[in-house]
Amino acid sequence: MKPIRRVLIVGGGIGGLSLAVALGRRGIQAEIVEIKSEHNVYGVGIIQPGNALRALNGLGLMERCLAEGLQIDYYVMNDSDGGFIARMKLLRIASPDIPAVNGLPRTALHRILTETANALGARIRLGLSVQALEQVGDEVDVTLTDGSREKYDLVVGADGIRSRIRTLLFGSQFDPQYTGHGVWRFTTTRPAEIDHQIMYFGVGVKAGIMPVSKDQMYLLLVTNEPGNPRFEAAQLPRLLRERLQSFTAPLVRQIREQIEDPARVIYGPIEEVIIPSPWYRGSVLLIGDAAHASGPHVSQGATMAIEDAVVLAELIAEGEGAEKTLARFMERRYERCKFVQDISHQIGQDGNLDDPVLCELRNERMRAAFQDPQPRPHERRLAEPI
Template identity: 35%
Template sequence: MTSSVNKVLIVGGGFTGMSTAILLSKQGIEVHLVELDEKWKTDGAGITVSGPSLRAIEQIGLIDEFRRHGAICQNVDMLTADGTFLRQIVTPAVPGSSITGGGGIMRPVLAGILAEKVQQSGVHVHLGCTYETLTEQEEGIKAILTDGSEHVFDMVLAADGVFSKTREQYFEGAPVPQYTGQVVWRAVVERHGLERPALFYGSNGKLGFTPVSSTHMYLNYTEQRPQKSRIADDELLPYLQNLIAPFTAPVIEAVKAELSESSSILARPLEGMIMPRPWFKGRILLMGDAVHATTPHLASGAGMGHEDAVVIADEIASGGTVEEIFTRFENRRWPRCSMIVNNSRRLGEIEQTGGSKVEHIQVMALTMSALMAPI
């Protein structure tokens, strides 16, 4: 097939947008990336990255940097709140990759790795910039950017996040993310000898730790909160300390003693959404959180964006018209992304209602098994 794609606009400089820019530049495509934040800054603590998501990072060409700056571990320990060992979840080798296990990394560190690679790839990066208008024309789609430049692109890939401006403006009636009734807490602490990810189960919830480097790990705790509300910055530390007070395992006691205002404590309401098909209109395609925002229950939120990048690059390389490329992209991504969003939502419902632990385990196991299949 002959490709009809020579010049592409990517809207959004997050994980999805940067991953896509890297892969398309390898094909010799002229890539322009617009990012509204002029500092191109990524906030946040650590993130857990599943084995299948690491496979996508490897396909983007960044696994060596991930290993250097993050942590890849095998298996996950399950324990009670006082540290009594329950069982170990085995994390298998991921087919089609060099990956065994799962990983963790600081979100700003991963963003920095991607940004450096984007700049090395010859991508035209427009910071502090977005588009004013997108107009379909016979020869392509005309974009007037807020930096005053005008371009005609073969396609626009909108990876502008969970509250996507592109989705709102160009996809009438599209859904918006809905609050799920849970808030995830994160903080960065020293590893205190923890060898691999660990989950501690208490009467008031589940407290987890994921290594993000050779020296540090991040804490994550999911709070049940029926009404969405914001906690003031000066209340974050005491609030988190109160949440984890019932957990008494030795490593958690060490974490309690370490927690401070400098622990990068964050509390984020969990919201999710998957947009019904089609995900494209004319020459505009939605990607990443703009079309399939998920909660972190399956450690696949950022990973779905990396996978989107791998698939769209693959389909562009396969050739055809823009409509054919977008249709093939959708056909490959819809079953996988809808499964992750819907199963993550179900896991949250089970946790909020005190539902069946057997169902919770089954949903986790079946989903992770399905994710091992090729992207």
Template identity: 40%
Template sequence: MPVQKVLVVGGGITGSVLSLALARRGVRVDLVEISPQWFGVGHGITVQGNALKALRSVGVLDRVLARAVPFDSMRLRRADGSLLTELPTPRTGGPDLPATAGALRADLQDALCDAVRAHGVRVRLGLSVARLGPPGGDRAEVTFTDGSTGTYDLVVGADGINSRMRELIGIAERPRPVGMSIFRVVAKRPPGMDCAEVYYGGPRFKAGYSPVSPDACYAYLLDENLDASLIGPRAPLALLRERGAGYGGMWGAILDALPEDTAVDYRWIEAVLVDGPWHRGRTLVIGDAAHACPPLIAQGAAMCTEDAVLLADLVCGEEPVERALESFMARRLPRVRMVLENSLRLADWEIHPGTPGADPARIMSETLASLVEAA
């Protein structure tokens, strides 16, 4: 019997897409989000074609593309800004969708939040799961952090790389540092920026940017892991200027033009893969809670949204829920493992320059080409 009542834990991109995909199929959905406020925040995001396909399936693509910037190629540059090559990007969402779109996370999340509420999902903020009942049977028992309880056909943890749900259902894997970090800013979009560009060969691992709206761009710098006390949304702009010195071209111009009150987000990059079943009885984790990779192929949002749409398809189908979850794992694990392993390989090549046989352009192109096949 298809599921009729589902709890989604986490109101980010993954949880929102899953809630929409289920609600559009007539499922009663409760969504709990630990934050007391629920709206779009953060920097820019690169949304590949397979993620755009998922967004179209839950009815929010037109609103997202109204503000986003679509493009079908990326350019690789030397640190001084001179061109190395331009690579066409495979249309992983199909020929009728852009290969890629740059978007503000705020624009994407706001579109999802509005759609979730419009489809009758019961949203409860400032709340998460404290305890789960014992696995087994055809229902999942939940105790929330406010002491209230609930019973569901399925409970899905979509609560990110530092997932509490992963721990609650007894999965031992934890995120680990990759060995690189990232500075991120949203800046004024310069004239002439029409696609993502990446700068190699400079003093850090690499720098890059992408247009994310008609007037904004997302710029980043990949660096070694600096002091952990810097981690957060307000790293010093002076530090970014210091670490980013040595890159020219448009990236250098963006850095030089940043206002002194620019919000600089700094994070160590971590990875995790639950390399086995993501479910225990009627509970499971998906998205970054089950697999999170370095952002070197820009497939993070795509892998998460693919999870959400496929899970909704399967648990609302004719198979018993337990078998639907097995089918879900059989289809998802090989695909996300491939993306994660290739992303980690790219990170290793960045950390260890001069590695024999290193060919980032080939790995990126081959990975995206393999994702043209439907999830």
């Protein structure tokens, strides 16, 4: 089979742009089609753990992300009254000299990736998507939504949790599954002393404070939302305030007082996409959330999308055909992404227990576990080379 030279990336989000950068660094100019007609992204922050920083370093982007972000090295875990449970020092994965985690506004990450992809010659077309795909020999014949047709050696569906490419490949078989939890976020000003993440574990509810830049942090709230309700935007501040009612921790109380503007509150159901290996058919592959969306509990969704991009570009540059490249991609990515999904699911269930006795036992377990300063097994696993 011929080497992969012409790559179409569907979706200009974190995974798609990272892939364009990774290919550009290896001399391959990818094409992106992005359904949105403008480069924009939700204005909430993103947490970049050490393995994200390591992958971004491979793309030559870590320094820029660090310069625009806020670095942190530990979490504090409290109960809903602010009572101390444990302090967790995080593993420095990228390098012993680089703090464990970087908090960054999503808009900054998007800008950094877009500027770099453009500078490396990627062709990014906005307001465009894929209408149909057909494998013809070694190539994929793609019909775009503007009616034009083009042939590619590889098509990569990086079109997120509601991926059209996934539907074209697999129908509705692997549609997102609702976990029973919803996540609320409210961005506010960061006081100087909030230089670490703080989690508050209540009964049936978990809050967090995430610094995401020198000036900003966000409040996160994970709630049990039976039946996957939909809420009107105008109601979001009131609903969030109600759901924070049981928290008496002073910082959460202070932030709760500020929640008024619907434009500053974001709510979404937590959903997962679980597809058995392989995530491709012919020369069409899914990466990122399209293939393996997980809950936000270990801040690894975007990280996995960036790692997917780094590994895929490395394999493409080796010059094999699509069949071998995609099989090797699955060997390197499937177990790792499955591990992240499983651990995130487990932490999500544990964090939102609604039986007070089980919650007390959970808090005791955390107290005991984090006495040990050694990195936790999941951090050691994430530190392994990709």
